[in-house]
Amino acid sequence: MTHRPGRRRGIAAIVLLVLGAVILGGVTVAKAVNPPARYSEGRAAGWQMAPTYTDGESIYLEPVDPGKLRRGDVVLASVPWSLEKTQMNRVIAVGGDHVRYRPSSKTSGQYRLVLNGDPLDEPYLEQWKNPSAVAFDVKVPEGSVFLMADNRMNSDGSQYANNGPVPAANVSAKVVMYPMAKLAVWGQVAGGLVLVAGAVLAFVSRRARRRAGAPVAADAAPAEPVAAGAAGEHAVAQP
Template identity: 80%
Template sequence: MEHRPGRRRGIAAIVLLVLGAVILGGVTVAKTVDPPARYTEGRQAGWTMTPTYTNGESIYLEPVAKGKLRRGDVVLASVPWSLQKTQMNRVVAVGGDRIRYKPSSKVAGQYRLVLNGAPLDEPYLEDWKHPSGVAFDVTVPKGYVFLMADHRMNSDGSQYPNNGPVPVGKVTAKVVSYPMAKLAVWGQLAGALVMLIGAALAAVARRARGR
């Protein structure tokens, strides 16, 4: 059985038009129902977060939603151990956690922090063998976070007695790999592009059928 000229292009055009409409409509609806947080761009100052973030590296910042801070989050916070207005640190423990470290003993064959009785996996550290330069044993109060930098041997943090946990209210922003607001824009552009390709393919199919 012979296919009409342009039939395959026509089917492909319909598929692309529908796919593009779904992507564009889906992202637009999602943005309307749950608008992504506004973001700002900045630059990391210093080497305390290497190798995760290096000095001068561009970073994206989003507001911190109340109660949304989690272990492992990288944040900007006003901390007592920094002369700068804010400093980038990582949330290692949250309110209610017990975090401790003893330099003279190994856990599971390596030097590790112990979080709530279990060894803490920290693949982001600059030097895995030295997760802290000092011993500590702290239970983080509710409404506080325990902050440390990734380059532990070249930074200050909550592990030092004179510093301690930081109130959640002192956290000014969360550092994200890529802001949802920017992803949403790219999603809408992708949907529109797919629809344009589908429309162009539909026009080619119509011309083929008219020959």
């Protein structure tokens, strides 16, 4: 079974055009329904969040509602233990949580914080055996967050008695790996490029079909038939 020239390219062009339209339309609708938060770019200061973020590393910041802070969020907050206006820390516990640590005891063979009675898994820590340099036992008040840095042995935080939990209102922004606003822009660019690729492929496919349908010129013109009378005259011998 033979296929028309350009048929496969035509099918691929249709797929790309539909895919590009879906991507571009989906991102546009998503932005209209739930616009991504505006973000700002900055740089990490200090080594308190190592190894997750190192000094001078570029970071993306998005505004965050204090009531929507979640455990594990890396935030920029005004804290009493920093001489700077704000400092990066990680939310370990939120209002109503009970968090504690005993350096003399192990949980599941490792030293871990205990959050609401369960061992806290912290894969972001560089020093697994040292989740805290001091013991503590804190019930976080409503409207507050318990903040600790990732570099626990070389940083300050809510675990120290003279610091304690911080009001959630002190959090000015959340540090994100990649802002949704930037992802939305790249999504629109990707959708546009797929549409362009589909249009180009459709043009190539159409051109191939036109070439296949054009008449093919003969290599040489057919010889004209020889008249019977003339052939007979040549065949008869002259006296």
